[in-house]
Amino acid sequence: ALPDLSAAKRKFADSLNEFKFRCIGDAETDDEICIAKSLQEFATVLRNLEDERMRMIENASEVLITPLEKFRKEQIGAAKDAKKKYDKETEKYCGVLEKHLNLSSRKKESQLQE
Numbered sequence: 323a324l325p326d327l328s329a330a331k332r333k334f335a336d337s338l339n340e341f342k343f344r345c346i347g348d349a350e351t352d353d354e355i356c357i358a359k360s361l362q363e364f365a366t367v368l369r370n371l372e373d374e375r376m377r378m379i380e381n382a383s384e385v386l387i388t389p390l391e392k393f394r395k396e397q398i399g400a401a402k403d404a405k406k407k408y409d410k411e412t413e414k415y416c417g418v419l420e421k422h423l424n425l426s427s428r429k430k431e432s433q434l435q436e
Contacts, residue, residue: 324379325376325379328372328375328376331368331371331372332369334368335365335366335368335369338361338365339365339366341358342358
């Protein structure tokens with residue numbers, strides 16, 4: 323969304339830069355000239371601001387987002403796999419314990435060894 327916002331602000335800056343007063347008569351007044359220059363200066367400030375915002379976004383992606391995605395994939399993914407393996411082994415172990423506890427004393431020795 324941030325790049326879209328930046329593009330919209332750039333279009334707004336361009337429209338401010340191209341803004342022209344419609345004059346009644348041949349010449350613009352001093353106020354109209356001052357306002358037009360102010361709008362052009364504001365458009366320049368907006369463009370510079372958006373350039374810096376884009377640099378900040380690119381830097382944030384390289385410095386923050388990429389390492390977080392790498393951490394998520396490598397560290398958290400490995401931890402989830404280890405947890406699944408642990409849960410599976412725990413379930414298996416509990417099943418063997420239940421089976422052993424349910425054996426009566428008359429069961430054969432071979433079942434106990436299993």
